[in-house]
Amino acid sequence: MIIKKCNGCGSILQDNDANLAGYTPKLIDAVICQRCFRIKHYNELPKIVASNEDYLQVINAVVKRKALMVFIVDIFNFKATFNDLLIEKLKNKDVILVINKVDLLPKSSNLAKITEWASNQCAKKGFKVLAIGVTSAKKGSYIDELIKAIDLARKERDVYFIGCANVGKSSIINALLRRTTSANLDLITTSIIPGTTLKEIRVPYFIDNQALVDTPGLINEKDILNQLFPTSYRTIIPSSEIRPVTFQMLDGNSLFIAGLACLSFTIPSKLSVTVYCARSLYLHRCKTSRVEELFNNQLGLLLIPPTKEELEALSYTEEEFKINGKKTLWFSGFGFIIINGKCNIRLKRIVNTEVYITDAIIG
Numbered sequence: 001m002i003i004k005k006c007n008g009c010g011s012i013l014q015d016n017d018a019n020l021a022g023y024t025p026k027l028i029d030a031v032i033c034q035r036c037f038r039i040k041h042y043n044e045l046p047k048i049v050a051s052n053e054d055y056l057q058v059i060n061a062v063v064k065r066k067a068l069m070v071f072i073v074d075i076f077n078f079k080a081t082f083n084d085l086l087i088e089k090l091k092n093k094d095v096i097l098v099i100n101k102v103d104l105l106p107k108s109s110n111l112a113k114i115t116e117w118a119s120n121q122c123a124k125k126g127f128k129v130l131a132i133g134v135t136s137a138k139k140g141s142y143i144d145e146l147i148k149a150i151d152l153a154r155k156e157r158d159v160y161f162i163g164c165a166n167v168g169k170s171s172i173i174n175a176l177l178r179r180t181t182s183a184n185l186d187l188i189t190t191s192i193i194p195g196t197t198l199k200e201i202r203v204p205y206f207i208d209n210q211a212l213v214d215t216p217g218l219i220n221e222k223d224i225l226n227q228l229f230p231t232s233y234r235t236i237i238p239s240s241e242i243r244p245v246t247f248q249m250l251d252g253n254s255l256f257i258a259g260l261a262c263l264s265f266t267i268p269s270k271l272s273v274t275v276y277c278a279r280s281l282y283l284h285r286c287k288t289s290r291v292e293e294l295f296n297n298q299l300g301l302l303l304i305p306p307t308k309e310e311l312e313a314l315s316y317t318e319e320e321f322k323i324n325g326k327k328t329l330w331f332s333g334f335g336f337i338i339i340n341g342k343c344n345i346r347l348k349r350i351v352n353t354e355v356y357i358t359d360a361i362i363g
């Protein structure tokens with residue numbers, strides 16, 4: 001019996017069980033499974049997705065290989081995807097750090113400054129990398145620069161693409177293939193749902209027979225996507241360049257980011273707050289005295305997502321922190337806020353999501 005793997009997700013192709021990964025009704029001719037076919041051609045959302053159960057095994061096996069590692073993070077979700085577990089695993093490897101999805105940033109953003117900022121984040125963690133660059137797999141931007149960096153660092157080894165789920169690992173490999181081969185269709189299956197790539201996918205690519213190797217991603221359990229239904233994903237994930245919105249906040253003002261989070265400010269003087277998130281998310285400034293009423297009456301209506309159905313399984317938590325200076329607040333999965341000034345923030349957010357504070361990345 002010949003064992004064939006799906007080119008789209010890496011599963012072993014089989015024609016026994018339509019409910020399992022790798023199923024195809026035409027085993028002899030198939031190069032991709034039915035699931036990948038449907039995602040690619042009908043824009044269906046995958047029902048079978050990778051879980052974190054065997055991710056540790058995957059990453060432990062991968063880091064044992066003599067290979068160049070391309071560690072990909074998502075600019076929209078930097079702090080969560082610049083993941084501590086992955087950094088620990090990659091610490092003594094040859095690593096190129098790639099910041100993907102830069103098409104989402106305003107065109108005026110200084111990408112060199114962002115790379116420098118990322119380099120500082122690496123230094124803070126004692127994480128040595130060979131090179132740092134940005135890409136947009138979607139637009140095909142800076143792919144040539146990535147190819148050059150890989151060529152310089154590869155030394156006749158395979159190149160593994162590592163990172164959290166949804167950062168764009170498979171999309172970057174497709175972009176590399178599109179740039180350097182005659183492929184005009186994406187080989188590897190990609191989608192908005194975390195866990196689309198199920199197994200390692202080896203794509204022979206270099207003259208010395210070495211390959212680009214795609215891997216499943218680590219799923220961030222604290223990502224907002226994990227708390228909502230896939231029907232809300234397109235509202236939360238920006239599909240085009242973000243238009244930052246700046247608010248001049250006064251003491252006793254609050255800011256809702258749809259129903260996903262609400263920040264209430266105590267401010268000695270004025271404060272500027274710039275929100276970077278999908279245009280489809282409703283931003284609402286109000287007096288803090290009205291927050292409770294809005295939460296009680298408008299959640300799932302004006303303040304949506306979450307929808308009424310999603311709210312049935314959700315609860316909220318509150319925390320407080322102090323800001324002094326120019327900082328970025330990262331919400332894992334739906335964007336970031338840049339705050340410039342001195343303030344106290346009481347943040348109401350969905351349980352099982354996370355917020356991280358770093359020095360300001362842009363602005």
Ligand SMILES: Nc1nc2c(ncn2[C@@H]2O[C@H](COP(=O)(O)OP(=O)(O)O)[C@@H](O)[C@H]2O)c(=O)[nH]1
Pocket residue numbers: 100101102103104135136137138139163164165166167168169170171172189190191192193194195196197217238239240
């Ligand atoms: N805006 C934008 N979206 C991207 C980019 N790269 C990937 N995506 C999207 O992010 C989602 C996850 O991509 P995928 O390649 O499947 O990520 P993987 O899980 O890391 O392999 C898909 O919806 C992609 O279309 C990019 O450069 N810009």
Ligand SMILES: [Mg+2]
Pocket residue numbers: 169170171189190196197214215216217
């Ligand atoms: Mg993938």
